[in-house]
Amino acid sequence: MQQKDIKRLTLxxxxxxxxxxxxxxxxxxxxxxxxxxxxEKIAPRVYEFGLGNYIDFINEPIYWNTLLRTxxxxxxxxxxxLIIGFPIAYYIAKIAGNRSRGxxxxxxxxxxxxxxxxxxxxxxLLLRETGVISTFLLSYGIIETPxxxxxxxxxxxxxxxxxxxxxxxxxxxxxLDGMDNSMIEAGYNLGGNSFTVMRRIIIxxxxxxxxxxxxxVFMLTAGSYLTPILLGxxxxxxxxxxxxxxxxxxxxxxxxxxxxxxxxxxxxxVIWLGLKLSGQTLANTVAKS
Numbered sequence: 001m002q003q004k005d006i007k008r009l010t011l012x013x014x015x016x017x018x019x020x021x022x023x024x025x026x027x028x029x030x031x032x033x034x035x036x037x038x039x040e041k042i043a044p045r046v047y048e049f050g051l052g053n054y055i056d057f058i059n060e061p062i063y064w065n066t067l068l069r070t071x072x073x074x075x076x077x078x079x080x081x082l083i084i085g086f087p088i089a090y091y092i093a094k095i096a097g098n099r100s101r102g103x104x105x106x107x108x109x110x111x112x113x114x115x116x117x118x119x120x121x122x123x124x125l126l127l128r129e130t131g132v133i134s135t136f137l138l139s140y141g142i143i144e145t146p147x148x149x150x151x152x153x154x155x156x157x158x159x160x161x162x163x164x165x166x167x168x169x170x171x172x173x174x175x176l177d178g179m180d181n182s183m184i185e186a187g188y189n190l191g192g193n194s195f196t197v198m199r200r201i202i203i204x205x206x207x208x209x210x211x212x213x214x215x216x217v218f219m220l221t222a223g224s225y226l227t228p229i230l231l232g233x234x235x236x237x238x239x240x241x242x243x244x245x246x247x248x249x250x251x252x253x254x255x256x257x258x259x260x261x262x263x264x265x266x267x268x269x270v271i272w273l274g275l276k277l278s279g280q281t282l283a284n285t286v287a288k289s
Contacts, residue, residue: 030264037258053258063242063259067266070239073153074221075270077160081168081217082210084161089172089209090202094181105173108166116163120230123159124150127231151233159227164220168213175209176202211280215271222267239263 040052057063092104111119126132127149137143149155183205187197203210228238243263246256275282 030261033257033261036254037261039254041254047254053255054262056255057258057262066237066242067239067262069237070222070263071266071270073157073238074218074267077157077164077221078168078214078218080157080161081165082214085165085168085213086172086206086210089169090176092169093173093176094179094184108169111162112166116224116226117230119163120159120227123155123162123231127155150231151236153232153236156228156232156236156238159231160221160224163224163227164217167216167220171209171212171216172206173209175206175212179205207278208280211275211278214274218270218274219267222263 037053038049038051039047040050041047088104088108092101096104114122124131128134129146129148129150131149133149134143134146138146179202183201184197187201192200223240225238225240225244228236229241232238239259240263243256243259246252246259
């Protein structure tokens, strides 16, 4: 066997697990979901292909209102994660010393050491009527009666930001770490203040990391299930709850598949619009971040 053939075989073996992962766990399930969503049940165990499941979604306002509400809430969580995460990422990448960076990253990783379920129950212990925050305020006379901080949109937003903020910080740190400090110094030497340097130099340079982080955070937030259900309760409808209801409660897998594909299409359109508005491309964003 020639050296060229050995290199080619090695390349195939290295990429084989990745290709199998993409095909078996991403492409094949999505193809099956699309096919399943196009099946209409006309009699027991009798199906025909059509768009009835999508028509039912359009004709029921609660479904597409919930989808739009999920999208708007996910955008809010993404914006808050960016506002909170950018200063943290900038401090880690440009201000913190080499020794403290590892410790700061470790602090950011700690929430990922436990599952989403445990993190959600942690927030429940803090925010419930007899929880830590309400008890603290009551003991110091700040409030007269216990307050229920759970089961509203604010609790859901707080829980989701806490869950996804690391996925905003990591690409921002990766992008900002490659920025030459002389660019910032030049901005100040040319008479720019902190706001001007941030707006004209730092943010444009970090834009690939910003877009990459926003994409990951938005997709994770829109597809979240446990946090909205546990922290929002019945007062905070999330589209993933509608998907779960179709699959598990109603045993209507055809509608559940249609709803899942609609969520994927909706989030993809939002990301495409975000890339167009930011002037970025997906390839450049992923490559630079």
